Amino acid sequence: MTEAILLVGGKGTRLRPLTVHTPKPMVPAAGVPFLTHQLARARAAGVEHIVLATSYLAEVFEPYFGDGSALGLHLEYVTEREPLGTGGAIRNVASRLRSGPDDPVLIFNGDILTGLDIGALVDTHRDSGADVSLHLTRVADPRAFGLVPTDSTGRVTAFLEKPQTPEEIVTDQINAGAYVFNRSVIDRIPAGRPVSVERETFPGLLAQGAHLQGMVDSTYWLDLGTPQAFVRGSADLVLGRAPSPAVPGHGSDRLVLDGAEVSADAKLTGGTVIGAGARIGAGAFIDGSTVLDGAIVEDGAHIQDSLIGAGARIGARTVLDGAVVGDAAVVGPDNELRGGVRIWCGADIPAGAVRFSSDQ
Ligand code: GDD
């Protein structure tokens, strides 16, 4: 097993409030572009050749990761002119694969942070003789995912992407976004048009009687598709809850990158990351949050579970909880922003303009 496809394209809209110039996989998590963690984990599992299937803001990947040699990998990049969907993206890079028709190829969704034992998934694939093997995980609310019921041997019996009705919610097992495909299955995906692997390829294979094998694994797993999940994942990387060879050490309460200035009495906890050149004022409290490069947090600000964009400024005594503040936005002093609020890139909230608690 030496090669993999990493899916990092699509519409990429969900982090738009945070940044307009950076595709999601390149937003720093625990100090490095998120994709670094996936690449490093694949390498640690013995993968040597990875093809990045990109579409949205594709031009930023190659200048950063180059040929992959810094990570001990051989990386190739393929850019779709229009997004081809997950299955179309896989098919579109088939010519770059070196595997023979019966060889297994790993495929990863590019927005997943997980402790999956990649080698165990490959072993499951080989031992079961499946055409495709899927990493499955259990979640409390499966509606935003692909539901994957299996029989008592782990063989997949159906694939229900984003179920719409209560009757469709037949299991709490979901597609965790890591697969092993036999190369020949990739070659049979129709070329030159959009294909969803979840809505077309998997149901089609099942209808033809193909063998899809599920491997339920309850290790750390998070889809970083929302800014809130992104902040959580970054904090878990710093804390050591989410394993990544790209985060040295055994977990820490905070990560302060070179060139950041943090006041001596500021309190940083819960896996908070302070980006290069950021400034944190006196008495600031920051928990479970990510402050990107060059942002400024003024004295006495209280920030929890929030994402502060590059070059943004958070005014003195302002309270943020579950907030996303876009690059270069300004939130003036004495504001209170909670519960999923998103401040667009470059927006400017005046002093004392918003609060959630009663007036004082
Ligand atoms: N190259 C390319 N082209 N990549 C794409 C495209 C495309 O047109 N569309 C999506 N992708 C990539 C995304 O960048 C992401 O890494 C991955 O494919 C999955 O797409 P998402 O848009 O994040 O899908 P999702 O999170 O709603 O659902 C998928 O992931 C769930 C697990 O997080 C599905 O695979 C579900 O079945 C699964 O449960």
Ligand code: MG
């Ligand atoms: Mg996703």
